[in-house]
Amino acid sequence: MTDAALTPAHAAVLMTHDVGLHARPSVKLTKLAKTFQASIALAQSEDGPWIDAKSIVKVMAMKAPKDTTLHFRASGADAEEALKALVALVERDFDEGH
Amino acid sequence: MSGNVGIVIVSHSPLVAEGAADMVRQMVGDEVPLAWCGGNPEGGLGTSVQSIMDAIDRVWSEKGVAILVDLGGAETNSEMAIEMLPDDRQGRVVVCNAPIVEGAVMAATEASGGASLDQVRRTAEELSPQ
Numbered sequence: 001m002t003d004a005a006l007t008p009a010h011a012a013v014l015m016t017h018d019v020g021l022h023a024r025p026s027v028k029l030t031k032l033a034k035t036f037q038a039s040i041a042l043a044q045s046e047d048g049p050w051i052d053a054k055s056i057v058k059v060m061a062m063k064a065p066k067d068t069t070l071h072f073r074a075s076g077a078d079a080e081e082a083l084k085a086l087v088a089l090v091e092r093d094f095d096e097g098h
Numbered sequence: 099m100s101g102n103v104g105i106v107i108v109s110h111s112p113l114v115a116e117g118a119a120d121m122v123r124q125m126v127g128d129e130v131p132l133a134w135c136g137g138n139p140e141g142g143l144g145t146s147v148q149s150i151m152d153a154i155d156r157v158w159s160e161k162g163v164a165i166l167v168d169l170g171g172a173e174t175n176s177e178m179a180i181e182m183l184p185d186d187r188q189g190r191v192v193v194c195n196a197p198i199v200e201g202a203v204m205a206a207t208e209a210s211g212g213a214s215l216d217q218v219r220r221t222a223e224e225l226s227p228q
Binding site: 023024027030031034035054055056057060 | 125126127203204207208210211212221224225
């Protein structure tokens with residue numbers, strides 16, 4: 001039996017930011033994730049390990065390097081919006097223009 | 099501003115305290131009330147209960163205040179400053195057991211999302227070895 005509301009939504013995006021998911025990008029990603037009600041998980045591979053994207057300590061500890069594909073998984077009412085916003089942030093290079 | 103927990107940075111060195119505060123402002127932003135203090139009135143290294151109390155006052159939030167400290171006296175003077183606060187504020191100010199710079203950035207990130215004082219402290223303390 002499947003329940004659409006309980007099936008998490010997925011998204012993946014290639015991170016091209018020069019220094020990877022370092023301090024400032026981590027803070028931006030976490031802050032954005034926190035603006036959504038959905039629970040949001042983040043991983044460097046579809047197989048996990050998955051961490052809480054709203055935990056600044058865990059996101060920073062992940063130390064994802066440049067050219068990592070970031071995988072997001074979200075569930076909750078605003079899950080789709082959350083994924084869209086997070087993918088857009090990574091695609092915008094965390095708003096750190098060079 | 100704010101329904102957000104306030105952050106106070108207390109170092110023996112005003113340069114360290116100001117630098118840590120600067121990192122919080124640049125990395126996290128300004129939606130979190132933030133104050134720092136450090137040094138003694140003679141311009142040397144040290145911390146003072148009065149300046150810690152003043153800093154708590156500057157960032158006061160109904161949700162509480164988290165203090166990040168460096169060494170020894172910064173912690174004991176912060177605890178003394180908390181004891182000297184009015185009764186209704188005492189329970190809403192905590193000293194985090196976390197590295198001062200990293201702890202301040204982590205605590206402020208957590209606070210910026212509207213987290214409770216307890217969540218802010220736990221996030222900062224997640225950094226410390228258990």
